[in-house]
Amino acid sequence: MSTHDTPPEAHTAVVSGDGPERAVARGAAAVELERLVSASSRRRRVPRWLRRATGPVLLLVLWQVLSATGVLQSDVLASPGTIARTAGGLFADGTLPSAMAVSVQRVAVGLVSGVVVGVGLGLLSGLMRTGEDLIDAVVQMLRAVPFAGLVPLLIVWLGIGETVKVALIALAAAFPLYLNTYAGIRGVDDQLIEAGVTLGLGRWGLIRHVVLPGALPGALTGLRFALASAWLALVFGETVNASDGIGFLMDQAREFYRTDVIVVCLIVYAFLGLAADVVVRTLERLLLQWRPTFTGK
Amino acid sequence: MATDVHGEVTADRAVVEINGLTRSFDGRAVLDELDLTVRSGEFVALLGRSGCGKSTLLRVLAGLDRDIDGSVLVPRRRAVAFQAPRLMPWKRVWRNVVLGLPGRPARETAIRALAEVGLEHRADAWPKTLSGGEAQRASLARALVRAPDLLLLDEPFGALDALTRIKAQQQVAEVWQRRGCAVLLVTHDVEEALLLADRVLVMQDGVIAHEQPVDLPRPRDVGAPEFTALRAGLLAELGVVAPQSPL
Structure with missing residues (x-):
């Protein structure tokens, strides 16, 4: 702003009109x-x-430039x-699609179980003092307890299968x-609960x-965090012991120093994570359209 | 506890009967042996300085506060409009209006109530898109749709700008004359109380300290000398020296 050094009472702004900027004389001062x-x-x-x-x-362009100039060794x-070529190859021979199917299924089943348990317990706890x-x-x-620390115990209990x-x-x-x-249940506005009571709503x-x-x-919000954790747990579970899935593919690539395959797997993880995030965002847009929130400018 | 909040309307047409009502917070009696009777169809305004217990009294009458001693009789059908509209932000306006009605209330029911406050065109809006005055009218429609025998208004115009407040006050007066329900209006605005009420009560130290019947013809004129005289009297009761009126 160019008006910083003028005294505050001299500030005026034209909101409409299409002439060029003018200086108007008010009294003695412009x-x-x-x-x-x-x-x-x-x-x-x-x-x-x-x-x-x-x-x-x-970022991609920068990366390609660094690789081409030899700054980044292969x-x-x-x-x-x-x-990209490796990814094409892995797609063509069916390795990647089948690995993705296995991994996605694991996340889906795990996530659904997690939602049932997490939301179920959250409801019991939130709605009832006893709970x-x-x-x-x-x-x-x-x-x-970090969940990864439970792996040895889980293996003893459940074996190393699916x-x-x-x-x-x-x-x-x-x-x-x-x-x-x-937290969501406990954070519900008490005034709305009271209003509900006066409207004759029962428990x-x-x-x-x-x-x-x-x-x-x-x-x-919990679902978003849960998704992030779920992908983390998937990577962890699949690289520790697995005979299929994306993590297994990555683990194998590590043994042969195939950084290209590793990166392809990472990208796949990233895209799956993004896709899941899009699903949650869509859910939020549909379910929370009543919410008066700041959407950014 | 010797209280019965769900009472029947008694034969002498009193819709509210309070005897010896006491409500204490940490040993301090906010309502102290309070007595009050409101007749059917009567418009009563309750004035008082902030913290005098007028909102507590309204909460007791609404059935929201039951840590009370004394006897309280109120109609089973009563409705509240709060200072904040308290609409459920996740329900569209018309669903807010019929929320809590028994059975599966039709949209028509909501529309009729909204039409009464001139808001039928906003029936499908989200509460976040309403202006302050509109939200307050929606809240009033939500109270009216219950066809209450007692309408409790807790400073419902407090948060509105001056022009919107005048319109809202007129609307409440119209609704009251049409419906004929008893109204208890809690306010700190002496003028508002005198414009609307048949009887103005001044609360002080947990009891009704002063009672002022208002026999002025309706619609009332703020500038009328009788009005000004009443206002000066009430302000004096509230401990405020009235400024010299321009008229």
């Missing part, structure tokens, strides 16, 4: 005018997705070009869901019409 243009005319015409894609694309990190007393302390204690991987993912997903569902009516919708934003 008042400097500033044109406030409409926000929509100033907003770039570039679509949002394109703007968001710019960052990653620039046994440290393969070039984007090599990685809170019984469940919350136990969950908070277990939460302090169950242990799914259990690990379910475990990882359940905690954030529990915490956020519980179940209050839960259904006031508490649960009010807890939904929290629960969905």
Whole structure:
């Protein structure tokens, strides 16, 4: 702003009108005018997705340049070009699609189990004093244990088959869901509960019409965290002991110093994670359209 | 506890009967042996300085506060409009209006109530898109749809701007004359109380300290000398020296 050094009472702004900026004499001192243009005319015409894609694309270009000039050796990190060719090959021979199917299925089953357990316990804890007393302390204690530390015990209990991987993912997903569902329920505005009471809602009516919708934003935040944890648990479970899946592919590649395959697997993980995030975002957009939130400018 | 919040309307047409109502917070009696009777169809305004217990009294009448001693009789069908509209943000306006009604209330029911406050065109809006005045009207419609025998208004115009407040006050007066339900309006605005009420009560130290019947013809004129005189009297009761009126 160019008006910083003028005294505050001299500030004036023209909101409409299309003439050039003028200096208007008010009394003896000239008042400097500033044109406030409409926000929509100033907003770039570039679509949002394109703007968001710019960052990653620039990173790719930089990477390719570093690889081509030999700054980045291929046994440290393969070039984007090599990685693309490898990815093509892995897709063509069916290795990657089948590995992805296995991994996605693991996450899906694990996540659903985690949602059932996490949200279930969160509801019991959030809605009932007895539930809170019984469940919350136990969950908070277990939460302090890093889930990866439970792997030896899970292997003893469940063997090294499919169950242990799914259990690990379910475990990882359940905690954030529990915490956020519980916090969401306890964070529901007391004034709305009171309003509900004066409207004649009973206990179940209050839960259904006031508490649960009010807890939904929290629960969905929990779902996002749960997704992130679930992918983490998947990578962990698959690289520790597995005979199929993306993690297994990656583990194998490590033995042959195939950084290109490793990166392809990482990218696949990333894309699967992004896809899951899109699903949750869509859910949020549909379920939380009532919410008066700041959407960014 | 010697209280019965769900009472029947008694034969002498009193819709609210309070005898010896006491409500204490940490040993301090906010309501102290309070007595109050409101007749059917009567518009009563409750004035008082902030913290005098007028909102506590309203909460007791609404059935929200039951840590009470004394006897309280209120109609089973009562409705509240709070200072904040308290609409459920996740329900569209018309669903907010019929929330809590028994059975599966039709949209028509909500529309009728919304039409009464001139808001039927906003039936499908989300509460976040309503202006302050609209939200307050939606809240009033939600109270009216219950066809209450007693309407409790807790400073419902407090958060509105001056122009919107005048319109909202007129609307409440119309609704009251049409419906004929008893109204208890809690406010700290002396003018508002005198504009709307048949009887103005001043609360002090947990009891009704002063009672002022208002026999002025409706619609009332803020500038009328009788009005000004009543206002000066009430302000004096509230411990405020009235400024000299321009009229």
